[in-house]
Amino acid sequence: MTGLYIRWGIFVLLAIILSMLVVRHYEAQLATVSPSDLILSPSTGSFRVQGMVKSGTLKGDVEQGAVQFELVDDAAAIRVQYHGPPPENLRELKTVVMIGTWDATARVFRAHEIALVSNYGFVASAYLLTFIPIGVFLFSMSRKVVVLMQAIKDSKLYEPEG
Amino acid sequence: MIHRIIKQIQRYKGWVGAGAAVCLLTGTYLGLIASPPDYYQGEVVRIMYVHVPLAHTALLAYTVVFAGSIWYLWKRDRLIDNMCHAAAGLGFLFTGLALITGSIWAKPTWNTWWTWDPRLVSFAILFLILAGYLMLRTFLTEDPDRESRYAAVLAIVGFIDLPIIHFSVEWWRTLHQPLSISTRGVSISGELLLPLTIMSIGFHLLFAYMLMVRTQLLYLDELLQAKKGRLLTQMHLSRSQTSP
Amino acid sequence: MIALSIVQLSKTYGHYRVLDQLSLDIPSRHCFALFGPNGAGKTTLMRILATLTRPSSGQFRIWGYDGVTEKARVRQLVMYLAHGTHLYDDLNAIENLRFCLALRGIIPSDSQIKRALDRVQIGPFGHMQTRYFSAGMKKRLGLAKAILARPKVLLLDEPYTSLDERGIAIMNAFIQETIQREGAVLMTTHDREHTRQVANHMGILHSGVLRTFPPHELSTYVVY
Amino acid sequence: MSFIKAIRWMVWKDLITEMRSRETLVSMLFFALIVILVFSFSFSMDHQAARELLAGIIWVAFAFTGIIGLGKSFLAELHNDCLEYLQMSPAPKGAIYLGKMTANFLFMLLAEVVLFPLFIIFFNLDVVEEIWILLVVFLLATEGLAAVGTLFSALTVQIRAREVMLPVLLLPMVIPVMIAAVESTRGALNGEPFALYSQWFHLLGVFDLIFTVVSYWLFELILDT
CATH class of the missing domain: 2.40.50.140 (Nucleic acid-binding proteins)
Known part of the structure; x- marks a missing residue:
């Protein structure tokens, strides 16, 4: 479980850095x-x-x-x-x-x-609406896999299926 | 044999995920910062870098469901069935996102959220078919073999139907009114192609990674259910034990 | 001659195992009675042998025909009388017989049908819609179907339930007749008294595992 | 020849059952009647607007009526586990499919033939010249609906929420049939030259052919293991 959180932490950190870069890049143009x-x-x-x-x-x-x-x-x-x-x-x-x-x-x-009068709102919403649902979905899936692995290991009668 | 291959692939799952993350982060950087705005569409062309790969990935997902369904009906392998189920779920997500981003792109470009373009309509119907597939699977859980068999049949019918639907909608549109707005793709210059390619690779890798995770998830879920069932049976039997 | 041979048959629902490496041979002219607690997998076994469910692994042969690859042949030979009556409520008894037998490729004559109905003692009700039949009468009509179809392997899922004493006697007589016709019978049951009269092989299915025992141990062996 | 015989017996059984109970046809007809009435209240139907909308209304009514019939088709087999008997009988599964499909086709067509005069009366239509073209449209489109519908009826009958699942799965799949049927019916009702909408007949023909064959092959996987 810790490994999962660490991996996702790194990824989220990178995503935040990238989005800050993007915001800085457009701030000059937006004002x-x-x-x-x-x-x-x-x-x-x-x-x-x-x-x-x-x-x-x-x-x-x-x-x-x-x-x-x-x-x-x-x-x-x-x-x-x-x-x-x-x-x-x-x-x-x-x-x-x-x-x-x-x-x-x-x-x-x-x-x-x-x-041009820019439509950054559309671009931003398109990117956010794409990456946030995918991220949330993927994270919950990865987390559930770890939870299930643990649950199977905990049950006494575990034997791998041939 | 297939189990061994999948086990091998699972070993490299982390690399696929990392590759997807790298590609998507670079692609986003290139798409949002490094690449120039389009001559005609301006800044909104940047939506293309997510929209087009999403649509392609959705089609890939449905192809995976179709091929996997045929494979399942042939070999009756639980793992393949779990893969179909996983791919359908992901296809549903990607199709939905492709529709949403397409709608967002359409508003500034054509000044409308929705247009009855054959491609859009086909995608909306694909969305409905995948929704139906997933609904069928959630309503039919008593007998896993039957669930998989029925779902496979549905996937095959839908996949064969999709080109016919696209074709008929195209005919229908051209008959009624010539499209006032061209919905054909923008002519893609070299500067736009690089981020698009990288994003495309990124999304395909992401799909592969998500497919692996989700297949594993569904497989483990079934395994856990079986384990619980076995525990219950043992309790039931120990209470009513035969005496020789 | 082996009428029904089961080799290492397993059935899993998803990953949940119902039958575990089950093996059994029933020669012709034999009736095998299968006992077992509820949920032991008796009906699942029956459904697999009737080609209603596909086994997960292992195989079974009926008169030499493989139960998975040569289904059409197997279906010609096997008749399965299940819990469901397989009758259409809107058809009368004779129409039901005609339709069900036609799907097996048999077109019986009127006199044959009459004789079969008389034998199971529902002759007067031939033109009555089966929706007005009692459970026992429906069971007898199913038996009439089997009498006309003359299957080489008869699968009976709890044949005695909802039948009266005379009905059970007719059922047992038909089982005897099938045996005499070089056929084989596999039945699941909880009724020891009546089973004793016809069965010459017995077994008990428990959590997917089968153990056979000779008929004279019936009263001592089977406690579940 | 046992193949043809099995088909005939299946159709015979469905027709006799329907004659005795009248369940499917009566519910189909009354449902369709209500659909027609609701449509005519919902749109104020003056003569010109009716022409434009009518083809669509007719086919929406027919499609939903058909779904009522298709939903009942395999429900009757579920009673007393008759479906199980069909599965384990040695009759070819393709024959069972074709028999069921024929019966459904006949019921739907019968409903359409009864309903269409009502449309003519309610909406003051003049279709004397195009009646044969319309009949061909009805035949082809109903065949398409029955071909996919019978497969999906068998698919959904054994699952929970089957009343919802049948239309949810079926309607997206038969969109080509609906489009083609509406377009050619509209053409015929407006008295356009046949060449203008003959392409839709090709589409209907191709759809019918593909999906009768595909459903015929896939049906074995639904009914059999």
């Missing part, structure tokens, strides 16, 4: 700022802003990869200048995540990349 947060407390360096492209503000040449528009949330709006590879799915009234820097003097967000 986004909304336009109203940006106006209240401007951040420095490269970061991610999520919002909706305001209707009627999209200007510039989408084919060339140089556009300007306003990004809004419930409360505030910011101006965004995008220079980068031609954006595939930049349309009005679409929720996007822009990666870039905040120019506090010009009050413009200079973006160089558009990221």
Whole structure:
């Protein structure tokens, strides 16, 4: 029984380490700022802003990869200048995540990349719903095998079946 | 002979389990961190790394049940029957998980939890057949030989039926409305293939390991029941002993 | 000539052993009576010999035919009168006889059926549905079936239960007749008085193990 | 020839028994009648909607009616251990299967033939031209249901919760039959050209053939040891 618990302990430990790695990996990508947060407390360096492209503000040449528009949330709006590879799915009234820097003097967000609005919730739930049931099932089976072995050994009339 | 082979395999059970654990941990690392998101599907393509191997393993499990059933009817070996029972239980688990992960994948990709795609329907029916198989076995425990025989017959009928069901559902769907969304698999580029392969190997090893553990579990369970029965008989007989 | 030979027959349910390496020979013109406590495995043995249950190991031969591989031949030769009456309640006595015998490949004539029914003394009830029969009458109808089928090996599971004195006399007469016809009879029973009249071999089955004893030890030997 | 004879005797026995007791047919018919009534209350059946749904309703009613009949089929053998006698009689087990299947097929078909006019009356159908096509559909689909159903009836009759287990095991297996029967019935009722739904006849034929043979072989394992 102890051996079983030790083996499973090691495995669970590894799984926890892996999941922490995964969480750390995605934390940077998951964190986004909304336009109203940006106006209240401007951040420095490269970061991610999520919002909706305001209707009627999209200007510039989408084919060339140089556009300007306003990004809004419930409360505030910011101006965004995008220079980068031609954006595939930049349309009005679409929720996007822009990666870039905040120019506090010009009050413009200079973006160089558009990221997809990610659905990590789906991915995470799929992995958890797969591995947790399998793990629980396997653990209970392994445990029961050990218990049964003990029960058979304890019964006096034990003789191996030929 | 088969018992000796199985005993040999059981000796390496730990290695299979360890291999499964290593493959699954590496596969998860590669799938969630190292591999890039898909061009069309984005991040949700990562669900594929669990969904597709789960579905394959479920089919493998049912194949094991089918082959084992034929073998059992031929040789009448208790151990083979226990293996069929174990594989059916695992197949049930894997089919259920494949359906759940498929549903989770379908929501962000096609904006629906369920679609009447032939493959999905066939899998749902496979799920029902396996459920029926397991129910049959739990309701028929008085005579173990009959339980195994009936279950084997059911497994064989179901396995033969499955392609016909798939085929008929496919016809039925194409007749009614051409599928608005393509449910064919994504074209898999090389970067996605590596985690998928490793996960696939991992899940197959995991299935092999779980099959061994569960077969052993069912075998030991039967052995314990027999032992208890023998103890009871001896008590019964010692009370009504013959006197020469 | 050995009518029924059992060699090292074992039966396990799952891993639970009911019959343990049982061996027995019954020559033709012999009636073997099998005693034993409840749950000793008597009915299991009967069911194996009637090809209703497959033995886990060992074999048995009936008139030289293997009981597992040549089932069809064995089934032609053996008749098993079990606890269940094997009668359809909605059919009358004659229809029941006709159907059951037809499955054995026998088509008896009307007069044969009448004679058989008369012999077991249920002649007047030939056209009555068997659902209205008493247990003893059903048993007699089963006997009529055996009379018409003329089996070479007769397996009887507690033949005397629910029969009256005359019924038992008919049963014993039929057993004698089977023996005279070069047949063999194996019966399980708890009724020593009536068994003594026909059986010339006896044995006791205990926890799956068989011990034989001569008939004159019947009253002293069998206590269970 | 004893093979054919055994089949005939099995069918004879089932028909005589049924004639005396009328248990199976009466329960099948009344159950189906109730199913039809419940359906017509559940959906408000104006003329157009009825056309679309009707094929499905007909076959759901027939399938459940069939299950009632199939469930009773081997239950009668269980009384007085008659099943045991069938097992130890020298008659070939395949013959017993075919006899039982024929009897079930006849009962189901009879129920369908009685019920279908009720559908015609209740839902104002006009099927004079397609009646032969529909009859062939009924024959083929009922054969498929009876082929698998008889095997599963024997399979479930000796286990606990048999009333539940028969539909639970049978219905997933006969999905191809149900799809094909519904589609071709719908085609015939809507007066579509035969070529449009003739493919379903092939499916029914193939299914019947495969599962009659498979069940014929496997039945020996159910009844025999």
